[in-house]
Amino acid sequence: MxxxxxxxxxxxxxxxxxxxxxxxxxxxxxxxxxxxxxxxxxxxxxxxxxxxxxxxxxxxxxxxxxxxxxxxxxxxDTPGDQGVAIFGLGHLGRSVMGYFNTRQPRLKIKAAFDTDPDKVNRVLHGIRCYRTDQAKDIIETQNISVGILAVPQRIAQDVATLMVNSGITGILNYAPTRLELPPQIYVENRDMILAVEKVAYYSKKNNT
Amino acid sequence: MxxxxxxxxxxxxxxxxxxxxxxxxxxxxxxxxxxxxxxxxxxxxxxxxxxxxxxxxxxxxxxxxxxxxxxxxxxxDTPGDQGVAIFGLGHLGRSVMGYFNTRQPRLKIKAAFDTDPDKVNRVLHGIRCYRTDQAKDIIETQNISVGILAVPQRIAQDVATLMVNSGITGILNYAPTRLELPPQIYVENRDMILAVEKVAYYSKKNNT
DNA sequence: ATTCCCCTGTGATTGTTTTCACAGTGTAAT
DNA sequence: ATTACACTGTGAAAACAATCACAGGGGAAT
Incomplete structure (x- = not known):
């Protein structure tokens, strides 16, 4: 290969x-x-x-x-399944859940994490939300390697660090921030603001 | 240049x-x-x-x-301001609004569009939501060139076509679908499912 | 049977993006 | 004054990615 x-x-x-x-x-x-x-x-x-x-x-x-x-x-695909966890159950986290329900046999959202007590223990789209401090335990037992970071920019770095400490090895980062993490962690940045600015740049070009 | x-x-x-x-x-x-x-x-x-x-x-x-x-x-930057419109006020549309409130002097969200009567005329983050069929009028009068497509996959193509017909020249597409549009329209795909699958691929590599 | 056609797989080529490496520059230290 | 230094700007090289173009293959038409 x-x-x-x-x-x-x-x-x-x-x-x-x-x-x-x-x-x-x-x-x-x-x-x-x-x-x-x-x-x-x-x-x-x-x-x-x-x-x-x-x-x-x-x-x-x-x-x-x-x-x-x-x-x-x-x-x-890797042999066996891969678990996915969503960090942050605001609008963004929920919209990811919504799009994800397409059948993805080997990739499954297994847990969500949030600090808001109103959200903890609720079940959305069949996914249970846990307290953030339970992350390490759940990630280890459920074979979760992928984390989706969908929290406000202000706390993105802290949550990312926690994700890594909990055993996550790949992060999908939606916050408009560069994360500082160990080099063996894969980070895919999907900066929402940058994307809009980019489209703005290219959309104006066509007007001329 | x-x-x-x-x-x-x-x-x-x-x-x-x-x-x-x-x-x-x-x-x-x-x-x-x-x-x-x-x-x-x-x-x-x-x-x-x-x-x-x-x-x-x-x-x-x-x-x-x-x-x-x-x-x-x-x-x-282009000379003058550029307007941005959000199509679809579900979780995704609202989360974009949330991230966007960072001061972006020349780029401003000017309108949102949705077909749900419960959402139309509501104001969120200072942005008013209009009926989708009002799009053409509002986009023309407000100098909007950028459209954020945040609707369910099922209707993404139809809404995209409507965006283009309304005068949008650049689209930020979050739906997991390739859009068929005239070639002069700039489309930035930010397929959420694909992003997760990509992270899954690279996160497993590190485990071996 | 022969010719024609349209497809795949891939070596070779072209084009693009990143990195290297160093000349040029102005300050500070001696 | 001279030397040493740390940086920028950029030509040249290297690395990387996309495209071209064609040999090879087999069915269909004549």
């Missing part, structure tokens, strides 16, 4: 989703140029990305949707 | 924010390696990025925070 770029990984994840959709629509075969239209990725790029999975399509019938899907999953 | 990469734009926006913070802390000078620590960007990269703004620092004192900030703003 050789090194592969972050961009390729994102695209593979995207292909996987699209293939899953196709499967539920009973489409069993697909060509790279069709997948291209569904993903806004060039067909050459798609073929290149798929190389790493080892799966080969047929020049005549294209790719078998089910087999390709399995091949991508084998490449991307 | 020459071509510059998307990544550079994102970083410039980040530098701008950090510099703004420094200014409120009354720090007036900064070296590239200090900014590097605050942003997780190498100092060489920072100097390279700053080239496009035309601003030059002093080899002795580093950069003047205020002057550099102004220089970046001159480069990034």
């Amino acid at each position: 050789k090194k592969i770029s972050e961009k390729s990984i994102e695209r593979l994840i995207l292909y996987r989703r699209i293939l899953g959709n196709l499967l539920t629509e009973n489409q069993s075969k697909i060509f790279s140029h069709q997948l291209s239209r569904l993903t806004d990725v060039t067909s050459a790029q798609i073929r290149r990305d798929l190389m790493v999975t080892g799966y080969s399509g047929s020049p005549v019938h294209g790719y078998d949707v089910e087999a390709l899907l399995k091949s991508i999953c084998d490449y991307i | 020459k071509k510059i990469s998307e990544k550079s734009i994102e970083r410039l926006i980040l530098y701008r924010r950090i510099l703004g913070n420094l200014l409120t802390e009354n720090q007036s000078k900064i070296f590239s390696h200090q900014l590097s620590r605050l942003t997780d960007v190498t100092s060489a990269q920072i100097r390279r990025d700053l080239m496009v703004t035309g601003y030059s620092g002093s080899p002795v004192h580093g950069y003047d925070v205020e002057a550099l900030l102004k220089s970046i703003c001159d480069y990034i």
Whole structure:
């Protein structure tokens, strides 16, 4: 299994989703140029990305949707399940829960954490909310490695540190703050303010 | 003004924010390696990025925070203000509002839109919510170019089309769907599910 | 059977982004 | 005055990513 770029990984994840959709629509075969239209990725790029999975399509019938899907999953997924925890049950945390209910077999939200006593022990979308100080215990026993940081900016760093101390190894950070954490922790920044500013920059360009 | 990469734009926006913070802390000078620590960007990269703004620092004192900030703003900002509208006032839309209240002089949320009669005409964080069918009128009169798409996946494409028809030229898309829109419209995808899956991929790697 | 066609997989190429490395600069210390 | 120093700005190199372009393959049409 050789090194592969972050961009390729994102695209593979995207292909996987699209293939899953196709499967539920009973489409069993697909060509790279069709997948291209569904993903806004060039067909050459798609073929290149798929190389790493080892799966080969047929020049005549294209790719078998089910087999390709399995091949991508084998490449991307870790053996066994991975747990996800949400830190912060404000609007953002709840909206993530909402979007997440799409069936994601190997990835499951197992717990939420908040300090607000009104939220603790409530169950939302089938997920129970715990006190933040219970995090270490629950994360260890439930095999949770992914944490979604959805708290106000003011406390983002403290909560992130707590997440790491509790055993989280990958963080999805929505707060507009750079987190200082040990280097072996993977952090994906999804800074909401920055995203708006970026769109503002590119949307004005078109006006001229 | 020459071509510059998307990544550079994102970083410039980040530098701008950090510099703004420094200014409120009354720090007036900064070296590239200090900014590097605050942003997780190498100092060489920072100097390279700053080239496009035309601003030059002093080899002795580093950069003047205020002057550099102004220089970046001159480069990034359009003359005049830009309006932002939020489509969908569920949890996600409200959380964007919450994060946004940081002072953003040239970028302002001017309206929200929703079809739910319970939400229409309510005012949240100082932003009024309108009926979706009022969008075209309001967007035209209020100089709104940026739209944040925060609706359920099911209706994302329809609302996006409506946004474009109403005059929006840049869309920040949080739904896990690729939008089909005219090519001159800028779309920034911030697919929430994909982000979680990506973190899951990279967080497992560290465990081995 | 032969030709044609459209697809895949991939080596080669092109294009882009990041890093390296160093000349140039101005202050401070001796 | 001279030297030493720590930084910037940037050409050049390296690393990385996307695209091109074509050999190879097999079904369909003639």
